[in-house]
Amino acid sequence: MGEHVIKLPDVGEGVAEAELVEWHVKIGDLVREDAVLAAVMTDKATVEIPSPVDGEIVWLGAEIGDTVPVGSPIVRIKVAGDAPSTAEPAAESKPEAKAPEAAKASSEPAKKEEEKTPTTPKPAAATAALKPVPRATTGLPRPEGERPLASPAVRLRAREAGIDLRQVPGTGPAGRVTHEDLDAFAARGAAVVVAGLQEKTGVEEIKVIGLRRRIAEKMALAKSRIAHITYVEEVDVTALEELRAKLNASKKPDRAKLTILPFLMRALVKAVAEQPQLNAIYDDDAGIIHRHAGVHIGMAAQTPGGLMVPVVKHAEARDLWDCAAEVNRLADAAKAGTATREELTGSTITITSLGAMGGVATTPVINHPEVAIVGVNKIMIRPMWDGTQFVPRKMMNLSSSFDHRVIDGWDAAVFVQRLKALLEAPAMIFVEG
Known part of the structure; x- marks a missing residue:
């Protein structure tokens, strides 16, 4: 019998390490060629590691949540024949420390066999020493x-x-x-607990790994390094909602249904053209602001695994329908876990929306190293004074955060007021120049 060693492959350009987020096998499992052994994550993209051979798992080189350097051995498989091993000497590895659950599983058959086989009674003193206190x-x-x-x-x-x-x-x-x-x-004066209302003392420990750990690190970095300022403004979207309903009613069957986001994206493109300092990346280590000509809009999306930010590239070159189609495509890819590293990086400004759960106002966290994020709150019908009487209008708040180190409060207000003007008179969104 030989041994085949599987090392962590290069899972992306410039990536030196990846986080192990899932094992699909344990020690003692028999696997077929191309069977998935593990999943690793880097830059919010999950990559599955397949087996190149048939054989038996004899060693696992990491635990879930470990960061593994590219090229490090992660699995050893016993194979038929005398295949040479490419791993480090077995004496240097510690499989029992790396895979405690697998080691436990492998010991269970031996325990069952021991129960079937008569053994010599142990001395009374030794038995007493091993017997737990009831x-x-x-x-x-x-x-x-x-x-x-x-x-x-x-x-x-x-x-x-x-x-x-x-x-x-x-x-x-x-x-x-x-x-x-x-x-x-x-x-003892113990509290009397009525049946059905008893106290619960259990504590569940959940290791923060994978996407959740990436989100935690990203949020901590943004809040610790960016001086946030949040500006909230209400917007009358009655005319916008009427236009959206008419466009959806007359759209071609192959076109995506319009939400409010494509309109906001087109308004944002026009607004940052007038204030290019908002469409920027701030390298605070080097003290350099990179203003981008292309508008690459990150769309914060909730997925089963957690928050992800797929990016609509070059929104300035997309019309309303193209924006809607791309948002839908990226949202589906993010939720299915198939979004690529390219689709999850490169944003220059971000939009975040909780849809109907959007609340009255929020304080969005900037997607570091960007300098601005626009938050969409839910639409509500509110009575508004038109000069002679109160009339029902569809109102929505925009909650936007800015990096106060590079964006002054006045400039932030001008930017939001420009978005407000475009959304309240949606025909202006389509006027060039």
Whole structure:
């Protein structure tokens, strides 16, 4: 038998390492060629690592959440024949430390075999040393979900007193709750818990890995390095909603349905043409602002795995329908987990929207290293004074954040007011010049 070593491949240009986010195998598994062994993530793109051979998994070189350098061994597979191994000497690896769950799984068959085979009785002293102290003699609370043992009389007394037996430590044989245990429970002044309203003490530990860790790092970086200023303005979108409804009613079957986002994208293109400092990247380490001619709009999208920001490239060259189609395509790719690294990078300004859940106002976090983000809040019908009477109008707030290190409050206000003017008179969005 030989051994085949699989190393972490180069998963992208300039990528020196990747985070292991999922194992599809464990030690002892038999795998076929092309079977998926693991998934790694870099720059919010997940890449699956397939097996190049048939064989048995004998070693896993990392745990979920570990950052693995490109070229490092991650899997060893036992194969038929005398295939040479490309891994480091086995003595230098520590599979038991890297894959505790797999090691546990591999020990279970041996344990079952041991139970079938008669063994020589151990000395009494050794047996006593290995025997755990029964919980019943310690009076410790039982694990959550375990049914308490008690006589009918004890159960009746507890029920009449409104005591949940699951909260009472039992000191009788096998952890049985006795009358004395009830007395001690009451004497300690323990809170009486009505059945069905018992306290819960369980704590679930969830390791922050993969996309969630990337999001956490990105948000922490943005908030720690960017001096945020948020400007909120209300916009009357009654005319815009009427135009949108008419365009959707007469659209061609092969065209995407228009939401408010394509209109905002086209308005944003016109606004940043007048204020190019808003369509920029700030390299705060070098102290350089990179103003971009092309408008690459990041679209913050919620996916099953967490927040992702696919990018509509060159929005300045797209019409209303093209913007809508590209937003739909990228949103579907992000939710399906098929968005490429190219589709998730390169934005120069970002739009974030929670749709109908958008609330009255938000304080968006800037997508570092950009300098501006535009937040869309939900549309609500509100009474507005037209000079003679109150009339119902469709109103929506824009909540926009800016990097106050490079964008002054006045410039931020001018930018938002320009967006407001374009959205309230949507015909102006389509006027060139």
